Amino acid sequence: MSFSFPPALLLLALVPAAIWLGYPRQRFRRRRDTVSLILRTVIIVLLALALAGMQIVRDTDRLAVVFLVDASDSVDPVLRDAALGQVRETIGAMGDADLAGLVVFAQRPLVERPVSDSRSLGPVRSSPDSGNTDIAAAVRLALAMFPSDAARRIVILSDGQQTIGDAEAAAQLAAAAGVEITYLPLQTLDAPDVRVTRFDAPAAVPQGQQFDLSLTVQADQATRARVDIFASGELITSETTDLREGVNNRTLTLVAQDSGFRDFTVIVQPESIDGYYQNNQLATFSQVIGPARVLAVGDAEETQYIAAALQEAELTVDVIAPENLPITAAGLIPYESVILANVAADRLTDRQMQTILAYVRDLGGGLVSLGGPEAYGPGGYFQTPLETVLPVSMQLEDQQRQPQLTIAYVIDRSGSMATLGPSGQPLIELAKAAIDRSIDFLQPTDRAGVATFDSAAYWIAEIQDVANREELRRLVGTLRPSGGTDIRAGLELVARDIVNEPTQLKHIIVLSDGLSNRAGLIEMVGALYAEAGVTLTSVALGDDSELMRDMAEAGGGTYRMAADPSTIPTIFAQETVLATRSYIFESPFVPAVSGRSPILQGIAGLPELRGYVGTSLKDAAQAVLRGPEPYADPILASWQFGLGRAVAFTSDATARWGTAWVTWDDFTRFWNQAVRWTMTEGGSDTIETRVTMEETAARVIVDARDDAGGFVNGLALSVSVVDPGLTARLIPLRQTAPGQYEATFVPAQEGAYLLAVNGGGSDGTTVTQTSGWVMSYSREYAAGRSESILPRIAAITGGGRLTDGLGSAFARTLTARGGAAPVFPFLLIAALLLLPIDIAVRRVLINRSDLARLAAALRARSRPAAEAATGRMAALMDARERARQAIESEDVTRSAVSTASALRTRVRSDETRRAESITTGAPPQPKPAPDPDRRPAPQPAAPKPAPAPTADDSGENIGARLLKRRRPPPT
Template sequence: ELPRQSGPEVRLQSLRAPSALHEGEGFDLALNVESNVATSADVQLFADGQLIALENVNIQPGHNRFAFPMLAGAQGFSSYQARLVPQKDTLAQNNRLDAFSLIEGPLQVLVVAEKEIEARPLVEALSAAGLRPQLVSPRQLPASALTISQYAAVVLVNVPAPSFSPTQLELLQVYVRDLGNGLVVIGGPESYGAGGYFQTPLEETLPVEMTLKDRERLPGMSMFMVIDKSGSMESSGTQGMGGPRKIELAKEAVYRAVDLLAVWDRVGVVSFDNAARWVVNPTPVVDVQRIKDQVGTLRAGGGTDILAGLQAAADAMKKENSRVKHIVLLTDGGANPAGIPELVDELVANDVSVSVVAIGDDAAPFLKDLAERGKGRFHLARDAGTIPQIFAQEAALATRAYIIEEETTPKLSAASPILQGLAALPKLYGYIATSPKATAQTALVSARNDPLLAQWQYGLGRSVAWTSDAWARWAKDWVIWEGFPRFWGQAVRWTIVEGASGKLEVQAAPDWEKGVMRLSVEALDAAGNTLNNLDMRGSLLSPGLA
């Protein structure tokens, strides 16, 4: 400590800046000051010789730490200098220090959205935060690990799982878990549980689960699945040769939906070819394995009589007393529509909704009209490999419990670097209900204590879940908030781990008593863990040569 008898003395102990930054990246310039007297001081901060900040601070006897938020400038080597002008001081020689950072070009971020309008505010915010976003549709998501790895992070904006092929979903998981990259998923009415993420690689990668732990919130539902088992369902349903048969994917879809239902829900499965046959008679979802075993007996063969299958489900639904009654029709062919629209109208009149999943482009055009008449949803599955996600999406959407549309003020649940430098957060007007995983960090929650912002380390990479949206539907107060670019910039940057070889943090601090400069080097691996017992070699350059 500074001796008091030498008179009032204030000195800069250290000035710290990250050794490596990217253009536009936010960081703190950390200043440590030692003093033997209480006084005030002006702090002058310079970047590359230009005065960028002038602050007045109060200094107490002992050690003082100050942090000044900064933005990294243009690509290249950047120098920072702090000058201290205290009210009370003896020696001016120890009131100036320098720090240096190597600034690299902007990080490339891939933004994936089906509706460009929903992603536009986010793209603008990421650009303002010094990132380089590229907006693509789900179909344009790179198909290889080599291609997608040119991006430091991927951001999904309200994209339902069926919009991706099974291969694309697996690639996103590999991109984070094995290649050490970042993933941010932004919500909306077609995301998370409402987007069919249940039991997909996407759910495994995210810090939240699609099921609700507080399942008492879910209304009782009767869900009947009407499955086409005609001969055409025996063919391969995935893109390319030799994929799973459509009838096997239909079984997997039923399994996925049953797993998402609660024990007080009721399920029924009726198949049809030339006639209808009950595979699973309407029953509570108690013995899930027995239900799956019964579904496993399905075999393809015969014609396509959609009316027979729907009529069987409609007759049984008349006996159901659940609050929510929903039918999902799965077919891959065209059939005579005679009588079917009228039956769907009758179902709707009795508070039964009908959704339709059509496999392939050969499905009859009238099927889309059926879903509209049935107050349900129409899904065209060009790749039958997506129908398990579609059925999970239907099971979640039919309950109407996963989409929460109400005003809520985000509550801080845990400290997070994503929220650094952000004060009061604006209100939100909706989100998708999820459950946090055990090892995830939930930073923000809703008034119902549902996760709004969650993050975690997943394998070598990181992922962030934001369960509200990023545009005017649910986040209308956010998109006009001055902190919007900083929030999303920090959210994306948190997921970015600096390369598989890790990074070095080099800091210099003077030892004024001994008249030497001490260098400290911290080596981090890709997961952010400290590396020990390394042999280091480096070159020391004067500021003029750097």
């Protein structure tokens, strides 16, 4: 017996209390109270055992085995296929009481076959990423697959070359769970190989100075190979050389030219032997110290004035279109700051925006955002990484300044909406996300509705107040793709309701691929706009749609083509903002200074601006400049975000709104100070960062020295590590030697890792440096092989190597494991059945006669034929009884008549004697008292007196005749 939740047994402490409270204290009902007390006690015990999860443990002879087969690149594919064949044969020959499962693993484990008693194993179709070996993850997955009522064993078929994970920790878990680990070693792939084992560059080098790139290539056999070296993606040298067997060292001397963060890559291409192509390249980074570099992102007309001003301030400026923004943090590291000049969010991918976020927050980069009609709220920044990183939010806090809006979403739900977009999500799911984001932007006083159409139209959510956002989201979640496409049906459904809405603004957003009949559609949209003021925005999926374009033009709205479906949520947010027409303010004003900032240092006065985009200041941000009253919206805002800084300027830097600014004498000074404020401060030349790979972990080593070359101790440093997937982790550095600080991290994927070291000393000095490290290939393809970890993890669990192949995989060498059968359902049922009995005992009075009748009724119910016979006999007995009673009634009547006659005779006799006594003068003699012993027995009450008997023709009455009849005849 066992319990799954033993603390519930504490409820048994209620038993003494129940006995004390329910002990019988009244003599006349002691028996019932005693029975009730016993029932209550039993119910409490049953409930306590049920809540404790009572189980009955029974020994079982079942054995469950999970096979873990290594599918990584380090295992010879021929041997792996042979091992899978052995597993198939072993499963086919297992016993009736045995169970088997199969997991195929490499970088992550996949369940090929769950644990079952089937003896068949089909073709193995699992194909995990083979670039790493994670034995620990495979063991943990196997532990989760085992049943609880069987002896358990894990059989690992691998070369034991763990590259990620902690297999020994997983083995400890297996041992604690009573699971044995055994193994069958597989041969590591052993083919002649050429691999790059080292490629180094100095962490920092001054611009214009020479530096060396050091390269080490290891070859298992002598061969010729071509060696190409790239700097920031450009080929700088290429040569064909002879590689001797063993270690080959090369050194390339270069001159540091462009300032910023530079990456270098070497690729070696052998002509003959090559066991793994993955280990033929390495990369490294170096920081070229020189003039600061800035990346300006935007169209030429948006960046021309600010780029010229920054170049005049001796900053190096690179200008690119938004579509060319790097998608990796390594692409932004060469720049101290990034400028977004009136860039709409739908011109950037989500990956590009995430890169900006990681660049500022985790790597200490700077960001300057310039306004315009395509920026901030109108640019679709709402609920994007751009809104996260900026010091302003896209919604206006003052709801009174925004006119009330009714918006209706008309969504195509035809079968084509089930198509997967580039992100792997169905288009209908992107449409749902777009509606959710748009609804989030609306004010509680706004109204919204969602209609959908295929071959017909339906309301998903009729037009209602936006205050209940959660209900709207729930209804939107019910959208499912099916059917054809009839845009007209959807618009007709919405038009009937939206024209009657009392709000000042009415807007429709239509999302479709535009493959619909256009008959009368354009005319209907035009009439809605002209007669009811309902504007319409059309969003076309995929290719350009003439129908969708004409609808938007007729409806006074905008036409948007979502070539990349992932931009649909951003487009919806953009159009929601534009529908309100309250976020762009175009009127001349002079910004008011609202806070002290280094950005305004040395600037006495500010020129006029002609417009800006309305935003709201975030709590932790500073408003340096504000707009005109009464709203006083932020015009220039700044804040510290993570390790970096960001500035938002809600007007623009062109002649559109800043005509007076671009000709202002301090225009260059203002933007130079604004951009430089976002650049990370600190002496990056005082520290040097390097990364070395040790077993499964990368070690970060930071050397700190002062200008004289002495060690700098006592610094509080940390390093922010950004992996290739833009996931950041902040790791503290600890001092391990004079001037040396270290930390470790486990690289989980190949690619470039960016490291930002940040901190300072007790004297107030700050230290920052950004560097990089590349894991070009995993240890799966590294030179040499480490000792197999399989013997160690098997020993932890009491297992070992299978010396006779898989023949002993199902050997009965494990202790039989008890199977726990839960009994709490039966305990609960028993308690529920006893409860009404307890109530009946206390509330219902039952005596012996009740029990006798109940027993008689039960006997009668059990003998239906006897019951029928008894019924007939009872009827006969009733008839007999009635006859007997009739006769007795007749006898009583006769007796009554005789008595009456005797009384009359006696009365006449008494009267005669009295008369005689009067005549003779003798006194009447008293009648002697009757003898008590001879007193007649009391008679039953006589029935209602019958009418006095009448005499018949003979002169005798009925009484006389009855007396004659009763006298015996004379003999």
